[in-house]
Amino acid sequence: MNASLSQNRLLELEGIRKEFQIGPARLEILKGISFEVAAGELLAVMGTSGSGKSTLMNILGLLDRPSAGRYRIAGEDIGQLDEPSLARLRNERIGFVFQQFNLLPRLNARDNVALPLQYRGLPRREALARARAMLDAVGMGDRDHHRPNELSGGQQQRVAVARALVGEPSLILADEPTGALDSRVGQEIMDIFLRLHHEQGTTVLIITHDSGIAAQCARLLRMRDGLLVEHDALAA
Amino acid sequence: MSIWANILEAMRNLLATKQRSILALIGIIIGTGSVVAMLSIGGMVRHETLKRFEDMGTDLISIRLRAPEPDQGLGVSDLARVEQGLAPWFAVVTPSIEAGVWFELGGQEQFFTQLGSTANMQALYRLELAAGRFISPFDHYQRFAVVGQQVANAYADAGQLLAPGSTLAIDGRIYSVIGLLERAPEDLFGGTDVNHSLIIPIGALSRLDGGEIDSLAARIKPGLAHQASIEQAGQWFAQHFPGLDAEFSSPEQMIAQMQQQLRLLTLMLGAIGSISLVVGGVGVMNIMLVSVTERRREIGVRLAIGARRRDVRRQFLIEAVILALIGGLLGLVLGALAAWVVAYFAGWGFFVTLPVLLLGFGVSAAIGVFFGFYPAVQASKVDPIIALRS
Ligand SMILES: Nc1ncnc2c1ncn2[C@@H]1O[C@H](COP(=O)(O)OP(=O)(O)O)[C@@H](O)[C@H]1O
Ligand SMILES: [Mg+2]
Numbered sequence: 001m002n003a004s005l006s007q008n009r010l011l012e013l014e015g016i017r018k019e020f021q022i023g024p025a026r027l028e029i030l031k032g033i034s035f036e037v038a039a040g041e042l043l044a045v046m047g048t049s050g051s052g053k054s055t056l057m058n059i060l061g062l063l064d065r066p067s068a069g070r071y072r073i074a075g076e077d078i079g080q081l082d083e084p085s086l087a088r089l090r091n092e093r094i095g096f097v098f099q100q101f102n103l104l105p106r107l108n109a110r111d112n113v114a115l116p117l118q119y120r121g122l123p124r125r126e127a128l129a130r131a132r133a134m135l136d137a138v139g140m141g142d143r144d145h146h147r148p149n150e151l152s153g154g155q156q157q158r159v160a161v162a163r164a165l166v167g168e169p170s171l172i173l174a175d176e177p178t179g180a181l182d183s184r185v186g187q188e189i190m191d192i193f194l195r196l197h198h199e200q201g202t203t204v205l206i207i208t209h210d211s212g213i214a215a216q217c218a219r220l221l222r223m224r225d226g227l228l229v230e231h232d233a234l235a236a
Numbered sequence: 237m238s239i240w241a242n243i244l245e246a247m248r249n250l251l252a253t254k255q256r257s258i259l260a261l262i263g264i265i266i267g268t269g270s271v272v273a274m275l276s277i278g279g280m281v282r283h284e285t286l287k288r289f290e291d292m293g294t295d296l297i298s299i300r301l302r303a304p305e306p307d308q309g310l311g312v313s314d315l316a317r318v319e320q321g322l323a324p325w326f327a328v329v330t331p332s333i334e335a336g337v338w339f340e341l342g343g344q345e346q347f348f349t350q351l352g353s354t355a356n357m358q359a360l361y362r363l364e365l366a367a368g369r370f371i372s373p374f375d376h377y378q379r380f381a382v383v384g385q386q387v388a389n390a391y392a393d394a395g396q397l398l399a400p401g402s403t404l405a406i407d408g409r410i411y412s413v414i415g416l417l418e419r420a421p422e423d424l425f426g427g428t429d430v431n432h433s434l435i436i437p438i439g440a441l442s443r444l445d446g447g448e449i450d451s452l453a454a455r456i457k458p459g460l461a462h463q464a465s466i467e468q469a470g471q472w473f474a475q476h477f478p479g480l481d482a483e484f485s486s487p488e489q490m491i492a493q494m495q496q497q498l499r500l501l502t503l504m505l506g507a508i509g510s511i512s513l514v515v516g517g518v519g520v521m522n523i524m525l526v527s528v529t530e531r532r533r534e535i536g537v538r539l540a541i542g543a544r545r546r547d548v549r550r551q552f553l554i555e556a557v558i559l560a561l562i563g564g565l566l567g568l569v570l571g572a573l574a575a576w577v578v579a580y581f582a583g584w585g586f587f588v589t590l591p592v593l594l595l596g597f598g599v600s601a602a603i604g605v606f607f608g609f610y611p612a613v614q615a616s617k618v619d620p621i622i623a624l625r626s
Contacts, residue, residue, distance in 0.1 A: 054625075058620075058621050058624075061540065063539065063540060063620045063621055063624075064620075064621050083544065083545060084544045084545075084546075087539070087542055087543065087544040087545070087547075088542065088544075090539075090540065090541070090542045091541065091542020091543075092542070096540045096541065098624065102533065102536075102537045102540075102624070104534050104537060104538075105534075106248055106249060106252050107245075107248070115538070115541055116541045116542050118237045118238070118241050119237055119538075119541065119542045119543050119544075119547060120542065121237070121238075123238070124238065124240070124241050163541065167542075
């Protein structure tokens with residue numbers, strides 16, 4: 001395997017397993033998942049509800065650790081990292097987008113978007129300026145002082161996308177980002193991801209139930225019952 | 237995240253639940269208020285006491301003399317020896333013999349003290365004359381009287397205006413008035429109120445009433461340590477007049493006594509204060525725990541976007557401290573108000589000192605840190621997976 005190819009690998013998963021203790025039982029939710037993602041890929045993950053997609057995404061996003069297996073980001077084995085280092089990686093390299101938007105209700109749009117930069121240690125003024133610019137980029141510049149409850153679902157998701165993008169991460173993890181939106185608004189969100197992917201070469205992984213969304217991705221991972229059942233590249 | 241950003245966020249979160257927050261703060265408000273009131277009232281009493289002695293000087297000592305056996309007392313003839321013996325410590329010494337007398341004046345029962353003393357007394361107590369002159373060293377056996385202000389008032393009420401040259405008949409004795417005093421500070425020291433007294437040459441009074449001196453008053457020489465001088469003077473007495481009890485009192489002792497009396501109030505407010513602060517602290521802890529539960533999803537989101545666990549802990553701790561500080565601030569106002577009310581009714585000058593305010597603030601901040609710590613740790617332990625799934 002040549003060096004430039006291995007450098008190009010952003011994510012490497014080998015035999016990832018995850019168990020949860022549910023009552024007296026230990027249930028294996030991820031049963032040995034291996035795949036690689038190259039930097040700059042746009043991929044979709046599909047699968048029935050309960051198949052372990054979100055669990056996988058939490059591990060990819062460093063919110064959770066696998067029970068077994070090896071996970072590397074840009075060649076770095078995250079099993080070796082302590083909590084503050086994981087937090088820093090999340091902050092600098094990963095942007096999350098959730099189905100439920102998950103904006104902080106007491107902060108306005110601009111403050112929500114500025115938050116990752118503030119955790120990075122940027123001065124508040126600079127963080128707010130960059131947040132403002134990012135809101136402009138997702139078409140929400142005129143709503144920067146609105147609280148989440150003053151925004152529609154689609155608008156909230158745009159703000160949430162801005163928050164995921166503001167730190168210029170190399171990986172976007174979106175868990176059913178269009179699941180709570182009607183298809184037209186959902187496509188607007190998808191368009192932002194597509195533009196990001198094309199213009200900045202950001203790696204984007206989207207969990208979705210919508211085959212229309214999945215069809216716009218270059219690659220599809222299909223999960224069933226804790227395993228990857230299909231692992232194919234679509235024609236983009 | 238910077239501390240200012242944290243504080244800003246904390247304020248925003250507290251404002252969002254202000255009713256609940258204020259309710260939780262009642263304990264801290266009362267607690268801080270009690271502490272501030274207690275310290276302020278203590279400070280004002282001390283100030284008032286000192287002020288009262290300032291008029292006379294804190295170097296003024298009174299010595300009450302008691303002879304348990306007859307003929308062991310200090311007589312007028314011993315005075316020169318005593319004055320000389322005490323000279324190493326005391327600059328001015330003045331004796332007094334007190335003879336109280338009830339009599340009727342214009343249909344009213346009056347109580348006056350015939351106070352036998354010497355010319356020194358005027359300087360010692362810094363007495364001001366309204367008219368005439370004070371007794372002089374040459375008046376030893378003359379039945380002269382310098383009239384205290386309240387005595388003169390009583391006579392004026394009965395229709396007799398006293399002036400130098402007037403004569404007074406008291407208790408079957410005739411005195412000629414040689415001077416009238418301005419009002420003197422009340423309870424001058426040693427318990428005698430000069431305003432209710434006739435000051436008479438000590439020789440004259442000792443002839444009439446027998447010669448045992450009741451008390452001495454003296455000023456400590458400048459530059460000497462008060463307590464040590466008093467002790468040494470006491471030893472001198474014990475040596476030279478073994479049959480005599482000499483009981484010294486100094487302004488310091490009086491102040492100490494007053495502060496002793498304040499202790500009950502201090503203890504009470506202290507107890508209320510501490511109990512309220514604990515109750516208030518538990519209130520803060522409770523509201524913060526509720527807040528952690530309510531904001532689990534928020535915590536999950538913060539962790540997802542890169543907050544470290546200690547960022548979360550710090551955020552909730554700052555929130556608890558600010559909450560407690562708001563209670564502390566309201567408590568300061570309440571405590572100062574209570575102290576003001578007490579000062580108003582006691583007729584004292586009202587003041588609150590900066591150290592007291594800082595202490596009140598510090599106490600509430602400490603409560604916030606102490607009782608906010610556990611909820612903050614709980615917040616930092618939230619599992620983002622579970623928080624985000626809900
Ligand atoms: N923290 C957890 N504790 C216990 N069970 C969990 C936990 N997270 C997920 N599960 C279980 O794992 C299975 C997969 O969940 P999830 O990854 O959310 O599936 P998907 O996102 O594909 O719908 C579900 O049965 C779910 O109940
Ligand atoms: Mg899911």
